[in-house]
Amino acid sequence: xxxxxxxxxxxxxxxxxxxxxxxxxxxxxxxxxxxxxxxxxxxxxxxxxxxxxxxxxxxxxxxxxxxxxxxxxxxxxxxxxxxxxxxxxxxxxxxxxxxxxxxxxxxxxxxxxxxxxxxxxxxxxxxxxxxxxxxxxxxxxxxxxxxxxxxxxxxxxxxxxxxxxxxxxxxxxxxxxxxxxxxxxxxxxxxxxxxxxxxxxxxxxxxxxxxxxxxxxxxxxxxxxxxxxxxxxxxxxxxxxxxxxxxxxxxxx
Numbered sequence: 001x002x003x004x005x006x007x008x009x010x011x012x013x014x015x016x017x018x019x020x021x022x023x024x025x026x027x028x029x030x031x032x033x034x035x036x037x038x039x040x041x042x043x044x045x046x047x048x049x050x051x052x053x054x055x056x057x058x059x060x061x062x063x064x065x066x067x068x069x070x071x072x073x074x075x076x077x078x079x080x081x082x083x084x085x086x087x088x089x090x091x092x093x094x095x096x097x098x099x100x101x102x103x104x105x106x107x108x109x110x111x112x113x114x115x116x117x118x119x120x121x122x123x124x125x126x127x128x129x130x131x132x133x134x135x136x137x138x139x140x141x142x143x144x145x146x147x148x149x150x151x152x153x154x155x156x157x158x159x160x161x162x163x164x165x166x167x168x169x170x171x172x173x174x175x176x177x178x179x180x181x182x183x184x185x186x187x188x189x190x191x192x193x194x195x196x197x198x199x200x201x202x203x204x205x206x207x208x209x210x211x212x213x214x215x216x217x218x219x220x221x222x223x224x225x226x227x228x229x230x231x232x233x234x235x236x237x238x239x240x241x242x243x244x245x246x247x248x249x250x251x252x253x
Contacts, residue, residue, distance in 0.1 A: 002052065004081045006030040008061055008119055009088030011038035013188030014138060017214035018085055021222045023050040030078060032057045032070075032088070061088045061115030062107070071122035079126045083225050086116045086137045089160075091153040091194040094201075105152040112156035116163065128174045134225055134232075135171075137164045138217075139182040141237060145246035153194075157182075161235075168234060177232040179224050184239030184246075187211040208251025209242040 005022045009015040010031035019031055023046040031054060033039050039056040046054050055078055059066040089112040092104035120135060127133030142150055143157030164180035171178060191202035217238070224233045242250045 002026050002028045003083070004028050004030060004078060005083040005085065006032070006081050006119075006123060007085045007087060008032045008115070011035050011042060013087075013190060014183075014186065014214045014217045015085070015087040016042065017218035018087065018221055019046060021215070021218040022083075023052050023054075025222070026050065026052055027083075028053040028055075030055045030057060030074070030081070032059060032061075034058065034060050060111075061119055062110040064114070064118050067115070067118040068122050071119070080130065081123055081126050081133065083134045083136065084120065084123045084127075085221060086119060086135065088115055088119075089138060089156075091142075091190065092196070093152070094149045094194060095151075096149055097151045100151055105155075108152050108156045109159075112153075113159045113163070116160060120167065124171075124174075124176075127176050132175050132229070134177040134179065135167065136221055136224065137167075137178070137180045139164065139180045141182050141184045141239065141243075141246045144182055144237060147246045150246075164235070179233050180235050181217065181221060181224070182235070182237040183212060183217050184237070184243045185209065185211040185249075186214065186217060188214050208253070209240055209249055211240050212238065 005027045007015050007018050007029065010019045011033040019029055019042060023029060031039055031042060036058040039058055043054040043056050046052060057070050059070050061067060092107055093101055116137060137160055139160040140157040142154050143161040146154045161180060164178055168178040185206060187206050191205045195201040220238060
């Protein structure tokens with residue numbers, strides 16, 4: 001088989017763009033997500049277009065048992081995972097701390113933090129066995145700077161930043177790279193999910209700017225994964241040109 005890349009949250013946005021980018025480079029893929037129909041559609045399209053092999057795994061990263069059972073029982077030929085892209089994640093709500101929905105907090109922590117931890121732990125034995133691998137975590141500029149009404153999402157992405165640093169230290173002895181990519185404004189389904197289907201609020205997020213796309217982030221992830229064995233990009237913040245940080249945008253009239 002070719003190199004094997006496991007991508008979580010592969011059915012839309014950055015995850016789907018990564019699947020397309022790595023498939024175009026002739027990597028075989030394990031794609032995961034909660035929407036079985038979308039996974040199967042993507043598998044069919046990638047295999048037909050690029051002539052690679054794709055394995056679909058339908059589970060929610062919040063479900064610890066499903067994560068370990070599914071990844072632990074991969075067919076032998078699929079266990080030689082070279083790259084793990086921990087992309088599954090979401091934001092829910094944009095409210096003051098005292099008004100925020102605590103169920104939203106639970107979902108963000110369980111997905112963005114614990115889900116990343118479960119998947120990484122499940123995949124690691126295969127990388128440790130090979131004494132090499134690359135884990136790429138998708139953080140956020142919200143994990144670098146807190147902002148108004150970001151509370152639970154900020155907390156989850158600050159945790160991803162800290163986890164990436166800790167993983168990098170602990171996995172040095174296993175020759176495993178750890179990269180964390182922190183995007184700014186990326187136009188995907190992200191804001192629709194955050195605002196629970198309110199398209200007007202979602203569109204306002206990108207009003208007056210040219211945001212990043214999922215493909216932009218996929219290109220950066222691919223570059224980071226393609227460097228020589230002795231080179232690792234540890235931490236990378238990327239924004240649209242019209243965004244300086246988590247707070248400052250220059251919006252066209």
